[in-house]
Amino acid sequence: MNAPLWTPSAARIDGAVVTRFRSCVNARRQLQLADYAALEAWSLDHPADFWFELARFSNTRADWGDGPPLEHGERMPGARWFPTARLNFAGNLLRHRDEHTALIFVNERGTRREISRRALYDEVARVAHGLRALGVGAGDRVAGFMPNLPETIVAMLAATSLGAIWSSCSPDFGVNGVLDRFGQITPKVLFTADGYFYAGKTLDSLAPMAQVAPKLPGLLQVIVVPYVHDTPDIGALPNAVHYRDFGRAGAPLAFEQLPFDHPLYILYSSGTTGKPKCIVHGAGGTLLQHQKEHLLHVDLRPDDRLFYFTTCGWMMWNWLATGLASGAALVLYEGSPFHPGPRVLWDMVAAERVAIFGASAKYLAALDKAGFEPASEVDLTALRAVLSTGSPLLPETYDFVFRAIRRDLQLSSISGGTDIVSCFCLGSPVLPVRRGEIQCRGLGMRTEVFDDGGRRVIGARGELVCAAPFPSMPVGFWNDADGRRYHDAYFSRYPNIWHHGDDALETEHGGFIIYGRSDAVLNPGGVRIGTAEIYRQVEQLPEVLESLAIGQQWQGDVRVVLFVHLRDGVALDDALRTRIRETIRRNTTPRHVPAKVIAVPDLPRTLSGKLVELAVRNVVHGKPVLNRDALANPAALEYFRDLPELAD
Numbered sequence: 001m002n003a004p005l006w007t008p009s010a011a012r013i014d015g016a017v018v019t020r021f022r023s024c025v026n027a028r029r030q031l032q033l034a035d036y037a038a039l040e041a042w043s044l045d046h047p048a049d050f051w052f053e054l055a056r057f058s059n060t061r062a063d064w065g066d067g068p069p070l071e072h073g074e075r076m077p078g079a080r081w082f083p084t085a086r087l088n089f090a091g092n093l094l095r096h097r098d099e100h101t102a103l104i105f106v107n108e109r110g111t112r113r114e115i116s117r118r119a120l121y122d123e124v125a126r127v128a129h130g131l132r133a134l135g136v137g138a139g140d141r142v143a144g145f146m147p148n149l150p151e152t153i154v155a156m157l158a159a160t161s162l163g164a165i166w167s168s169c170s171p172d173f174g175v176n177g178v179l180d181r182f183g184q185i186t187p188k189v190l191f192t193a194d195g196y197f198y199a200g201k202t203l204d205s206l207a208p209m210a211q212v213a214p215k216l217p218g219l220l221q222v223i224v225v226p227y228v229h230d231t232p233d234i235g236a237l238p239n240a241v242h243y244r245d246f247g248r249a250g251a252p253l254a255f256e257q258l259p260f261d262h263p264l265y266i267l268y269s270s271g272t273t274g275k276p277k278c279i280v281h282g283a284g285g286t287l288l289q290h291q292k293e294h295l296l297h298v299d300l301r302p303d304d305r306l307f308y309f310t311t312c313g314w315m316m317w318n319w320l321a322t323g324l325a326s327g328a329a330l331v332l333y334e335g336s337p338f339h340p341g342p343r344v345l346w347d348m349v350a351a352e353r354v355a356i357f358g359a360s361a362k363y364l365a366a367l368d369k370a371g372f373e374p375a376s377e378v379d380l381t382a383l384r385a386v387l388s389t390g391s392p393l394l395p396e397t398y399d400f401v402f403r404a405i406r407r408d409l410q411l412s413s414i415s416g417g418t419d420i421v422s423c424f425c426l427g428s429p430v431l432p433v434r435r436g437e438i439q440c441r442g443l444g445m446r447t448e449v450f451d452d453g454g455r456r457v458i459g460a461r462g463e464l465v466c467a468a469p470f471p472s473m474p475v476g477f478w479n480d481a482d483g484r485r486y487h488d489a490y491f492s493r494y495p496n497i498w499h500h501g502d503d504a505l506e507t508e509h510g511g512f513i514i515y516g517r518s519d520a521v522l523n524p525g526g527v528r529i530g531t532a533e534i535y536r537q538v539e540q541l542p543e544v545l546e547s548l549a550i551g552q553q554w555q556g557d558v559r560v561v562l563f564v565h566l567r568d569g570v571a572l573d574d575a576l577r578t579r580i581r582e583t584i585r586r587n588t589t590p591r592h593v594p595a596k597v598i599a600v601p602d603l604p605r606t607l608s609g610k611l612v613e614l615a616v617r618n619v620v621h622g623k624p625v626l627n628r629d630a631l632a633n634p635a636a637l638e639y640f641r642d643l644p645e646l647a648d
Contacts, residue, residue: 006411054292126246128247175212286422290325293442294325299429302327349380531549565599603636
């Protein structure tokens, strides 16, 4: 039995937003939902009622029309949520227009800016006026090649107030990576900063934009945001204008009222197997799903300060931005989370009284490796929750968080992704936290685990699926008129069921364990092994910074090969190899023990920081890696080519 590491107090349960929501549902629907489990069951059995009540509870601003909340609820894809509703995404995020704080910006150099809700509204109005003057309207694309600045939030809200579709890349994307994305969606307007700071370095954005802009047909204007310089030189950029000169101060702001599923965002798949898929998300589904997660799962309150360490190229930026709708102040950080040292984010958390802190699982593991314990260094009394995503949160990292950050804390590992701009399973402020487990499925999300025959299994590993429609399913893929690529991506394995591609297990108490991507599962001797099971053991060793495992085709079977990135000054000798293998064997099974353990100077990862097991596997087997520009460090792939250690 996996005993809880943390159990919420009765007072915390009674005061949680989700408890108040349950009481409202009981009163309005004349129900007797006695606890969270009953609420979850009702949300799954009556999804249209659940999402309607969530919209009402969250004070979503919309004209709902006369139609039902859900049409064709038996179809996936094909279900239509709130088919007669009309709303505006930006209008919901900008509903608060007072002197309370909306945005706090901090960077690695110690720069700090604070922007009120009223000032944010006025700035959005100014920029929206400039976009409207260029002819930008509903369905046009506006793109951002931007650091995580307040101006990025402003540009997104200005574009979406007009019904334009926002799409962004972070400035660490190379020229080809940007063209692979923006070249497919042909934006009318592009926002870029002049540069950015990272790990003590000053990096330029205008030179790559000078290469990108001429190759984007239909691009009318480039707006340059000063960040590195007060007045950047924009002479090399075609049709460029300084941000401060764009739009008109004091202009009125009107919010175009559009259908519930009107396109809001275009997000991108990693693109490691070809050009990235352009995933189109709708305004209403994104808004409702994020508000549900913020209010009912994260327990976000008005005037809370919400932080997630993210770039504008990761869906967690989009998720963070919606926090404005709940009245929270967003804390934006730009730079390295370890510059000038591991305490940089935690000094910010203490100074800004952050209530909800989010980061990748890799960041939390790296913080543990660095030996930094925030609880002994800074005041974290305002902190109520730590969120983690990007990869499975290892059980040992659960121990670290409760030991080194705070004991009385909701630790929420969350899992979903770019595909749904939200989560399939995540946390709850009223449920226990168990070591190595995600607390629960999302309310209104029929998240389950299927075996190969399409049967639900509990307590056994299989494929993570969603067995019923939900509002934040993509509108579709860009340039996929017949929907075939969209269908093939998610619905080809189990008809009428969303197949997400994660190797997962549902526990008997309703939690979930994610072992990694199912396409990266290792099968030595036909036994299913998730790579995260190996990483969990190896990365406990102080000598190992990070590891990556693949299955190598070998003599008619598959053998496990483990690559390790070691600390500076550490050599992979026979003694360390033996310790690695013994640690894996002792804590897993003999099948998990790698046939080969090989040290490499770096491990390749996507621009959002995820390790790319499939790309390494292709290199090892002499197959091409189709889109190296999707990688943050493509040169690292060369370490895996023609390794003599893999020839015997």
